[in-house]
Amino acid sequence: MREAIVIGGGITGLAAAWQLRGTADVTVLESERRIGGKLHTATIGGTPVDTGAESIMALRPEAVELAQEVGLGPDLCDPATAPTTVWTDDALRPMPAGHVLGIPTEPRALAGTGLLSDEGLERLCQEESRQSAPLPRDADISVAAYLRDRIGQEAVDRLVEPMLGGVYAGRADQLSLRSAMPRLAAVAEHGGSLVGALRRVRAAGAPKAAAVQGVRGGTGRLPLAVARSCGARILTGTRADELQRTASGRWRVRALTADGPLVMEADAVILALPAFAAAELLRGHSPAAHEELGLIEHAGSAVVTMAFDRSRASFLPDGNGFLVPPADGRTIKAASFLTNKWGWLRESAPGSFVLRVSIGRAGEEARLDVPDRHLIRTAISELHLAAGRMGEPTAARVTRWDRALPQYGVGHADRVARIREAVAKLPGIDVCGAAYEGVGVAACVATGRKAARRVFEG
Ligand SMILES: Cc1cc2nc3c(=O)[nH]c(=O)nc-3n(C[C@H](O)[C@H](O)[C@H](O)COP(=O)(O)OP(=O)(O)OC[C@H]3O[C@@H](n4cnc5c(N)ncnc54)[C@H](O)[C@@H]3O)c2cc1C
Numbered sequence: 001m002r003e004a005i006v007i008g009g010g011i012t013g014l015a016a017a018w019q020l021r022g023t024a025d026v027t028v029l030e031s032e033r034r035i036g037g038k039l040h041t042a043t044i045g046g047t048p049v050d051t052g053a054e055s056i057m058a059l060r061p062e063a064v065e066l067a068q069e070v071g072l073g074p075d076l077c078d079p080a081t082a083p084t085t086v087w088t089d090d091a092l093r094p095m096p097a098g099h100v101l102g103i104p105t106e107p108r109a110l111a112g113t114g115l116l117s118d119e120g121l122e123r124l125c126q127e128e129s130r131q132s133a134p135l136p137r138d139a140d141i142s143v144a145a146y147l148r149d150r151i152g153q154e155a156v157d158r159l160v161e162p163m164l165g166g167v168y169a170g171r172a173d174q175l176s177l178r179s180a181m182p183r184l185a186a187v188a189e190h191g192g193s194l195v196g197a198l199r200r201v202r203a204a205g206a207p208k209a210a211a212v213q214g215v216r217g218g219t220g221r222l223p224l225a226v227a228r229s230c231g232a233r234i235l236t237g238t239r240a241d242e243l244q245r246t247a248s249g250r251w252r253v254r255a256l257t258a259d260g261p262l263v264m265e266a267d268a269v270i271l272a273l274p275a276f277a278a279a280e281l282l283r284g285h286s287p288a289a290h291e292e293l294g295l296i297e298h299a300g301s302a303v304v305t306m307a308f309d310r311s312r313a314s315f316l317p318d319g320n321g322f323l324v325p326p327a328d329g330r331t332i333k334a335a336s337f338l339t340n341k342w343g344w345l346r347e348s349a350p351g352s353f354v355l356r357v358s359i360g361r362a363g364e365e366a367r368l369d370v371p372d373r374h375l376i377r378t379a380i381s382e383l384h385l386a387a388g389r390m391g392e393p394t395a396a397r398v399t400r401w402d403r404a405l406p407q408y409g410v411g412h413a414d415r416v417a418r419i420r421e422a423v424a425k426l427p428g429i430d431v432c433g434a435a436y437e438g439v440g441v442a443a444c445v446a447t448g449r450k451a452a453r454r455v456f457e458g
Pocket residue numbers: 007008009010011012013029030031032035036037038039051052053054055056057238239240241272273274277301303401404405432433434439440441442444
């Protein structure tokens with residue numbers, strides 16, 4: 001049987017291994033002692049809690065399908081329904097229903113929410129009477145540069161930035177419209193009113209189900225279930241550090257383990273790695289891929305997870321949590337009230353209230369450069385200011401995600417095309433993961449499975 005090595009045991013690499021099951025003898029190499037990468041469920045305050053990704057996109061099929069294929073279908077669950085809420089100007093302000101990526105499809109519904117000033121709201125409302133030129137098909141531009149002229153700077157700052165901070169840990173003036181907001185870019189190509197077009201798109205395809213789903217017991221169960229079902233040999237604590245082409249055209253991987261180096265060969269190697277790690281392994285084989293991968297920047301973040309004793313808490317907030325615009329100058333960028341959001345968590349720990357607070361956007365790395373106890377104090381004090389005084393948590397844990405989220409800068413799609421072109425010249429090698437066509441779990445699963453289908457074709 002053909003042999004394949006998948007380097008990286010996050011959800012992308014495991015999806016690739018799953019795709020290859022039965023058709024190749026697969027070994028997955030993972031440098032950490034656990035698999036799953038940014039999907040991880042830990043026990044905090046006696047309760048299973050996701051410390052990385054907490055939900056999977058349900059508007060696109062790939063992650064949900066994979067969960068079903070590995071037997072987690074019955075455990076998929078919807079979050080509680082609650083409006084997106086923004087903490088700005090010292091109050092929690094719910095966004096009216098019907099926004100697309102923070103852009104309201106019914107701007108007048110913002111009146112009275114305090115999310116925009118009267119001038120900002122008027123500016124946004126005028127958008128519908130303007131006829132914007134279409135975005136040329138091959139052009140790219142930053143999200144802010146595109147939206148500023150249409151919905152106004154204030155709407156970008158207070159409505160769109162909080163969303164981008166949540167998904168990309170990125171900023172509107174840096175992120176590519178085409179790569180970070182492809183749905184918006186598709187609409188922009190038609191010109192005319194953006195708000196009007198988004199309203200029509202929404203009306204035509206109004207989702208009947210939740211946009212995201214979780215997994216009962218934690219989304220971190222997904223990579224574990226895939227690993228169990230895929231039939232691959234999985235080696236943790238094994239860091240690939242060198243790739244060599246053999247005389248017979250196979251690939252040799254050298255890896256470092258606690259017991260010393262390990263060398264193995266295969267017909268194909270899939271690099272399911274962050275861009276900087278893939279860049280290192282490709283250094284001697286494709287200078288172009290090495291350079292382009294190395295140019296993709298990454299933002300780090302930290303998640304502070306806290307459990308409160310319900311019987312002792314002075315106050316418990318409603319809703320699913322909130323987002324924070326960077327312009328407000330706060331340290332935290334989001335809070336997720338997990339107990340309110342996920343029914344399974346409420347049932348499994350009825351005496352606790354569990355939440356998580358996220359800190360860290362691109363360019364704000366210095367905020368993370370403090371001890372854990374400082375991050376916890378900051379999270380508690382800003383949480384109290386935003387939502388109300390809850391008292392002290394009974395358990396708190398900081399999870400640091402260094403260089404975790406690739407930043408899709410302007411021109412990212414072209415860079416990815418150049419990387420793919422360079423990698424295609426290396427028969428038996430493919431690359432996949434969050435660095436390419438989407439950072440969400442569903443996009444990662446899609447790239448992993450696609451790489452597995454492609455890698456033996458060359
Ligand atoms: C805090 C946070 C919250 C998020 N929330 C969501 C969410 O709710 N929904 C969503 O859809 N997405 C979310 N994301 C994004 C999503 O989780 C990630 O983009 C996705 O999980 C990345 O998967 P991956 O397998 O490509 O990469 P990773 O998970 O990074 O996996 C790559 C693996 O490769 C290993 N590795 C690195 N170098 C080597 C080497 N040389 N040899 C062997 N192994 C190596 C790493 O240890 C790692 O395990 C979140 C991300 C973060 C950081």
